[in-house]
Amino acid sequence: MAAAKRIADEPAFVLHSYDWSESSLILEVFCRRQGRVALVAKGAKKPSSNFRPVLLPLQPLLLTYTLAGDGTADIHTLKGAEWVGGHVMPTGDALLSGLYLNELLLRLLARADAHTALFDAYAGVVRVLASEHGDALEPVLRSFELLLLREIGLLPSLDVQTMTLEPLKADARYTLVAEGGLRMASAADRAALPGRQWIALQRALDDDAASYTATLRACAPVAAELKPQLRTVLQYHCGSPMLRTRQLMIDLQAL
Structure with missing residues (x-):
């Protein structure tokens, strides 16, 4: 045997x-x-x-x-x-953020499908969560969300409009939506970014030598605007019910 x-x-x-x-x-x-x-x-x-x-x-x-x-x-x-050692367990908001990322991986990754670059990015995020991260928490989360969506083929190109493939204009504003990808923002869209910033994010993602660090830098000035857009896209692809960690965050904020 x-x-x-x-x-x-x-x-x-x-x-x-x-x-x-x-x-x-x-x-x-x-x-x-x-x-x-x-x-x-x-x-x-x-x-x-x-x-x-x-x-x-x-x-x-x-x-x-x-x-x-x-x-x-x-x-x-x-x-x-x-x-392996190297850092302590994250606490507070950082702990909840780490459990949120874990839930995303559980819901979105198929079994036995290797994602080496994503693993390395995740390890980097965990190190930040366990440190005195200060203002880095939001950019770190947004960069990992982008890398995750890109890694599993659910992120459209961020330098063109998804439906028309028309290049983005630097000063026009665009929004990322779950069903339609990247499109011109309307007056009703509360979260949007100028074309130049979407293009900068795409360039960072395309940096094969340092995609995680480059994406983190590109996310830093726009993390607040990215948050609602990426959360909506991720929840759409995760399906129902709402992510448990996301619901917990909402409940805690309501206390």
């Missing part, structure tokens, strides 16, 4: 976990080379388990697991988990 194939020392983050039995957990993890993977962590809920203090969200890990069957099964078996 052939030995089960093993994936060893795979950089990963836990996106979500839920009970599988009285003592075990099912984990949804985002791996650098393997993409989104579901793992069973046997005995992880036991007080004596080595997994118990390690399997936390927003913490960089190295995971080892064996593939079930021929590797095409939905759930594989976790064999080892090591905390």
Whole structure:
């Protein structure tokens, strides 16, 4: 009988976990080379388990697991988990923001579909969330939302109008909408950006050498205007119901 194939020392983050039995957990993890993977962590809920203090969200890990069957099964078996270290757990708004990004990845990424560049961007965002991030929080979130949409093929070109492919005019204002892509803004559109800023965002996304940092810089001056547009597009592609973390943010703001 052939030995089960093993994936060893795979950089990963836990996106979500839920009970599988009285003592075990099912984990949804985002791996650098393997993409989104579901793992069973046997005995992880036991007080004596080595997994118990390690399997936390927003913490960089190295995971080892064996593939079930021929590797095409939905759930594989976790064999080892090591905390890489480097930062503490985010708190407050940063923690909620990180859980929001985790929910986006769960809703939008297919299983076993590798996104190495997106993983590296996510790791960079998590480092910022765990730091004294100051005013960087909003630009970091907007840049990751753009990179995520681009990575999974749901972001239109930001230097032309989507329906007509007409190049953007530098001083005209345009808005990004869920069903129609990028179009000329109307008087009723509360959130829009000048063409020059959309073009700058597209150039940043196209920077293969430093897409994350370039996009972060391009987002910094326009993060507030981007927020409602990107949130609407993301919710449209996530479908119903509303993202749980988004609803929680709304409820907290209403207190």
